[in-house]
Amino acid sequence: MSKDIATPNRTKEILTEHGFSFKKSLGQNFLVDPNILRKIVEASGVTKDSGVIEIGPGIGALTEQSAKIAGKVVAYEIDGRLLPILADTLAPYSHVEVIHQDVLAADLTAEIRTHFQPGQDLAVIANLPYYVTTPILMKLLEEKLPLRVIVVMMQKEVAERISARPGSKMYGSLSVAAQYYAETETLFTVPKTAFIPQPNVDSAILRLTARETPPVEVADEAFFFAVVQASFVQRRKTLLNNLAAFFSGRMQKEAVMAALEDIAIDPKRRAESLTMAEFASIAKKFGEEKV
Numbered sequence: 113m114s115k116d117i118a119t120p121n122r123t124k125e126i127l128t129e130h131g132f133s134f135k136k137s138l139g140q141n142f143l144v145d146p147n148i149l150r151k152i153v154e155a156s157g158v159t160k161d162s163g164v165i166e167i168g169p170g171i172g173a174l175t176e177q178s179a180k181i182a183g184k185v186v187a188y189e190i191d192g193r194l195l196p197i198l199a200d201t202l203a204p205y206s207h208v209e210v211i212h213q214d215v216l217a218a219d220l221t222a223e224i225r226t227h228f229q230p231g232q233d234l235a236v237i238a239n240l241p242y243y244v245t246t247p248i249l250m251k252l253l254e255e256k257l258p259l260r261v262i263v264v265m266m267q268k269e270v271a272e273r274i275s276a277r278p279g280s281k282m283y284g285s286l287s288v289a290a291q292y293y294a295e296t297e298t299l300f301t302v303p304k305t306a307f308i309p310q311p312n313v314d315s316a317i318l319r320l321t322a323r324e325t326p327p328v329e330v331a332d333e334a335f336f337f338a339v340v341q342a343s344f345v346q347r348r349k350t351l352l353n354n355l356a357a358f359f360s361g362r363m364q365k366e367a368v369m370a371a372l373e374d375i376a377i378d379p380k381r382r383a384e385s386l387t388m389a390e391f392a393s394i395a396k397k398f399g400e401e402k403v
């Protein structure tokens with residue numbers, strides 16, 4: 113069998129052979145450490161019965177490691193220049209399909225139905241382009257796709273924000289949104305030296321395990337997320353000030369204060385100290401006030 117795509121030498125050979133030049137604007141930093149790639153796939157728990165969706169296969173380094181284990185891999189790549197390269201590097205893996213598309217424009221619900229078996233174990237395994245990490249992740253979560261797990265590499269700081277807990281400086285609306293849909297863990301960090309070209313920031317692997325049901329009961333998800341976001345708009349301000357600004361024109365500040373006191377939440381607290389259950393109780397209370 114040929115050498116792994118991801119060894120530094122083989123990667124350089126492939127890039128030279130095809131005269132490929134990196135596009136920074138597409139977040140093209142390719143991993144050149146087969147051990148790290150294997151650890152990423154291992155962390156997903158996929159087996160030969162699983163299907164894998166990859167976003168941004170590049171020259172196929174991670175795709176190859178997923179394909180060695182999973183029954184089917186579907187990879188979305190936006191850069192058409194990579195398609196002939198992928199056709200070449202992934203030729204030994206007939207159960208891999210590369211789709212030339214911006215993943216943000218893909219109808220993933222329909223595509224999952226086309227490419228995978230009903231009820232098949234499904235994972236997303238990807239080294240995400242850093243310029244669109246959050247929109248991609250939120251799309252995967254909000255569309256409520258039938259995914260068991262998402263294992264993705266991203267900028268370390270973003271991974272830390274997503275998995276941050278109340279009381280941490282990193283905790284914010286992104287943490288609440290991601291943790292509403294999934295259990296989140298930062299698994300390990302990856303040094304800049306594992307990439308060609310090297311990014312300016314350190315990277316980390318984040319695992320999101322889908323929840324069967326959300327951890328809190330929310331009547332109106334859009335309103336809940338709007339309240340969470342509004343609470344964090346000015347992190348240094350109190351919950352009262354942020355919420356009074358959000359509800360201004362609909363509710364007096366005194367009424368906002370009274371509503372918070374009614375549910376035993378101190379209006380002087382800051383959003384970063386609130387648990388998801390407390391945000392849910394705020395959304396419920398203000399939802400009932402019909403603001």
Ligand code: SAM
Binds near residue numbers: 188194240244
């Ligand atoms: N998986 C490869 C690896 O680990 O070496 C490459 C990862 S590189 C960080 C990100 C890849 O995502 C690039 O191949 C880039 O062209 C692709 N990409 C960027 N934006 C995309 C989008 N919106 N949809 C699909 N692919 C995208």
